[in-house]
Amino acid sequence: MEIAQHPRPANGLPAWTPEAFEAQLRDKGRSYHIHHPFNVRMNTGGCTPDEIRCWVANRFYYQICIPRKDAAVLANMPDRAHRRLWMERILDHDGHGDFEGDAAGGIEAWTRLGEAVGISREELWSLQGVAPAVRFACDAYVNFAAKAPWQEAVCSSLTEMFAPQIHKDRLATWPRHYPWIEANGLSYFRSRIPLAGRDVEHGLRVTLEHFTTRAQQHRALDILQFKLDILWSMLDAIEKASQ
Numbered sequence: 001m002e003i004a005q006h007p008r009p010a011n012g013l014p015a016w017t018p019e020a021f022e023a024q025l026r027d028k029g030r031s032y033h034i035h036h037p038f039n040v041r042m043n044t045g046g047c048t049p050d051e052i053r054c055w056v057a058n059r060f061y062y063q064i065c066i067p068r069k070d071a072a073v074l075a076n077m078p079d080r081a082h083r084r085l086w087m088e089r090i091l092d093h094d095g096h097g098d099f100e101g102d103a104a105g106g107i108e109a110w111t112r113l114g115e116a117v118g119i120s121r122e123e124l125w126s127l128q129g130v131a132p133a134v135r136f137a138c139d140a141y142v143n144f145a146a147k148a149p150w151q152e153a154v155c156s157s158l159t160e161m162f163a164p165q166i167h168k169d170r171l172a173t174w175p176r177h178y179p180w181i182e183a184n185g186l187s188y189f190r191s192r193i194p195l196a197g198r199d200v201e202h203g204l205r206v207t208l209e210h211f212t213t214r215a216q217q218h219r220a221l222d223i224l225q226f227k228l229d230i231l232w233s234m235l236d237a238i239e240k241a242s243q
């Protein structure tokens with residue numbers, strides 16, 4: 001997968017320090033989908049029940065792609081210590097206990113969210129409501145993770161640096177704006193806040209250690225932008241599909 005390269009005025013300059021590099025990565029939060037007009041509208045109460053259902057049904061495709069993406073990364077990881085940490089991500093989504101409580105995993109929690117907004121399990125899992133462009137965007141993420149060096153795939157997961165805030169926003173605003181959604185349905189968002197923190201700790205460690213020249217650091221920023229673009233494109237497609 002070719003990642004678009006942005007102009008590199010800094011070529012030839014020394015590498016950023018790890019702190020400065022991390023600050024550059026975090027600065028990418030400016031183009032996180034938290035700022036997408038559809039997300040802003042959703043979190044300020046401007047969505048109809050059908051629009052919320054459209055978002056939940058489409059995002060379900062992202063949810064089921066994440067553990068496939070993580071399995072692809074795992075297959076490329078030569079190091080046992082990294083694999084041990086990475087495996088957790090698959091279990092977080094697929095679950096590792098019975099289908100009750102937190103151990104049921106994120107896909108099950110998302111299914112509960114679906115039910116809370118009025119989408120049956122069968123309908124959600126049928127993927128009938130998934131827009132083609134959402135599929136293309138999510139598939140691009142899985143394909144990138146499968147083909148790229150594993151450290152680049154790890155880097156692409158770093159949009160999770162910005163995810164806790166988007167989950168917190170939903171928890172803070174949805175009960176007020178969408179009282180028709182049963183509160184239990186929101187537990188996916190709550191569960192992700194500590195998990196995203198743990199993922200980012202590992203992901204940042206790998207990224208800061210692997211991308212050590214200025215050119216490589218720019219490559220990491222391009223990879224993160226590619227992933228930001230995937231999330232942004234998904235919301236573009238969802239916005240259009242919900243009209």
Ligand SMILES: O=C(O)c1cc(C(=O)O)c2c(n1)C(=O)C(=O)c1cc(C(=O)O)[nH]c1-2
Nearest residue numbers: 066156157158159160162163166167192231
């Ligand atoms: O709700 C969101 O906006 C959002 C965004 C992201 C993200 O930034 O990629 C993830 C999640 N949620 C999420 O729940 C999740 O488990 C997750 C895993 C990953 C990843 O790239 O491995 N991103 C995200």
